[in-house]
Amino acid sequence: MSDSTFVPENTTVPQLWARQVEARGDHEFLVFEDAYSHEVSRFTYRQFDVLVNQCANALAACGVVEGTRVALHLDNRVEFVECLLALAKMGAVAVPVDATSVPVELARILDLSASDTLITCQDTFERVRACLPPDLRRVLVTGRRRSGQGVPGLGDEGGTTPVLPLWEIAARQSEVFDDPAPLDPQDLCAILFTSGTTSAPKGVMITHANVVFSGNFVNWELDMNPEDRYMTSMVAARVNFQLSALAPVLTIGATIIMLSHYRASCFWKQARAHRATLVQGMAMIVSTMLRQEVDPMERDHSVREMHYFLPLCTRDKEAFEERFGVTLLNNYGSTECLIGAVTDPPHGPRRWPAVGKAAPGYRIRVVDEAGHDLPDGEVGELLLHGVPGVSLMAGYWDDPEATAEVLDADGWYRTHDYAYVEDGWVHFVDRRVDLIKRSGESVSSAEVESVIAEIPGVCETAVIGIPDDVRGQAVKAFVVAVPDAGLDAVAVIDHCAHHLAAFKVPSIVEFVDDLPRGAYGKVQKNLLTPQ
Template sequence: MDTAREETLADLWHAQVGRRGDHPFLVAEDATGAVRTYGYRQFDALVASAAAAMRRLGVGPGDAVVLHLPLGAELVRHLLAVMASGAVAVVQDPGSPAPECAHVAQRVRARLAVCTPEAAGRYAGVPGLRVVGPADAAAPVGSGAGASPGAGVTGHDTAGVVFTSGSTATPKGVVLTHANLVFSGRFVQWQATLGPEDRLLTTMPACHVNFQLNALLPVIAAGATLVVVERYSARRFWHQVQAHRATVVQSIAMIVRTQLCRPVEPGERDHHVREVLYYLPLPDAEKQEYERRFGVRLLNSYGTSECLVGAITDPPAGERRWPSIGRVGPGYEARVAGPDGRALPPGEPGEIQLRGEPGVSLMAGYLDDPESTAAAYDADGWMRTGDLGYVDADGWYYFLDRRSRIIKRGAENVSPARVEAVLLEHPGVAQAAVVGVPDPVYDQAVLAVVVPRPGVALTEADVRAHCAARLPAPAVPGTVQVADRLPRTASYKVATGTLSARAAAGSAGSARSART
């Protein structure tokens, strides 16, 4: 992984096109079940034509391009075209509402947005932005216009920006370099022991590092085959895993739990899966039942968008100590630190911290936010994750909880502060608090407690409709409660722990349900 500092995505991609030729690179199954397969050389021609078209549309090195497309061949094609040509890719969640789309495009100063017809209107009025469909962002294949894409691009240049929810109302943009992409690809290739004949299947959202850095890039690094399924379906998922002969599968708690809820079917253990890439713990009983029923094993790991991959991970071979999240992987150092910033001894709980090389094994920084970038590290270069855990005497790490308030809903991270900010935009809401509550399928659900303005009668339907027009679907509160007041701590902060405890106990306290 040492050469990652100098290589670019274009270097990695073109090397594999030369080596792999007609070997399948991408298998794409859309929401209707239609499947298309593309070889490396065939897909390279599609990427080159898209890169050429973008240049004709005025996109140059360093320009940001928003991609608002469903997970599939067109999304992967344009993502590779943007990054390999030296521009900056910003993948948007297909379900993002208009205010968020416009905000992201303005934050990155996007020059071009490649969208589905249904999404194009969400970018109306963004200054300096040209909006086109995927067909308009591609030249005729074989035109020759795509010669020498990526010329002059270095490993230090920015390749993409991924927005991640944090403890503030405004999501931070994690800046990814080409060196980040190459490092991530090679790290997960090592982690999952990916070889040229492997077939990695994913349903992860393309706007996150789970897809870009932990699925797409490792497949390219290994010269393997990527299988993308546009939409996760509990009923169809395991049949798709079997039909596509997947050898490696990405999974999260929501997928495990929805699969376990399905009736047992004959032949479930008849598959080619040798590794399930998993993120963070699961109750022992569910983990054991899943592995027994489907005849698989989970490779557990821990990471954040800022550290790109599962920096702490089960090793690819040998011992695993569930529920441990693993040991520190190549390219990183890890420790558990106390409030004073000093390393703690084995068994002592504290903050999990990571150290690596910014721009290679760690993000280059937060977009246009040097203060937050500096605050993410201590004076010795240790990255503060905000997550609690401990390490045992043999170097195995254990995750305990998230210090931040982030709500983990399936594959999505939801910022309570962001949801609260939207709630307070409602003309009838005087105060608002948002917490995560246990959900049997998605890990957590979003609960909002609101205090109305005097004389205003709020309904759950009204508040949820307000949020649905301004937030991605996973962030829309599943339950809204109306309260006379919010509980406060001695320092006058909202006592979110009290709200969570009331919800867990099935009591709203002073809150009254706004369900209609």
């Protein structure tokens, strides 16, 4: 990446966007493909700016102002990006929520974030409306109703929360937004909720400076240029899409190719058809692509790198690179450190299965339980050093105690993940014990355990991740039931399905007489994990 394309860290997202609209107005910004109908929409930077401005004016007309926290309960769709940029222009705060979340999860995040506005699509609204809090000030619905009629209010007839058709209001608005907020780079841009290691999700505070730093970082990491076409099927509500795909496209003025869903049968065909030069990947994508029938033309593509997120076995990694003729750039990170703070370099040697080296903007340490530095080769907790609000999160929303537990005054972030270092190369060992990685999503075992514990007849439970060739890990629950409770695996899974997003629901339930415990009564999950 040349110095001329480097965006200073004192830039805000609206300033960054305005610069690209002016400099790259006729360049293709967004290509969206519905993975099932295969309908494609295309927008240049200038065309999309019109939509963003109309959306911002519509939100303002509905009462959204600077500092308003707005929950974006949307799946991968054009409107997600439109709303995200519009809220940034206004100085409002986006609170993305996975559209697959069950209603009670959405209600919990609305409460934790104190969001007074919800943006959702019509079909989803019908599913979640009964669980929305009564003090919600407004619901804005995207997507046209098939009947062409308006949308009902919350609750029974006569509900007091206004439910407004955002698309209709936006269509009547000016194509120019004349009321940009006077923003500082350290102002809050988004709150990204992550499962973490407790049953209560935590909101990671993302500043405008965080977004710009992330974009610059990935531009360096992937050696990006303005003609790159970056294809992703990652969930829009998650950090991988927002900071590792969208942000670098914005900082360098490239093109993002957004897929509504990942489908193994057509993903690589889409990469070829859209002339993608970069793609995002994870274990599930690699393993399912390897299971597809060989296409004689599958090596005829423009992809030079897959931006990959651990874990993956060496066998699959080598088979993928050999079959598809593309290299995997490995890296390690979390929502709290924004992007792959430990990464393979864009040029020079790599040392698989190491996840890379500390990248520009970060330093690393590996420490024992007392916080003492460990020598090369010894496993301990991985610490990352950065600048809060720039290269690290600004903190957890409304939770200073949780922030202080992981982020100290000197800028050291405790990952609670375990690794060792050899010659500067970081070898990842394991995630924190309570976190399960399933299809690229983080599942808190404590959260699943708390849901199972609510079932009448459950005495105690322990949830772990077990190896899954397709999804990386599967969720397995061990349940100790009250004698003669009459529980079975179907009852446990059905209960979880009503209270958790689909990727958090256990695939396997095993009933046991008791759980293994240590001297202090803590469940020894290592004894439950297959060896």
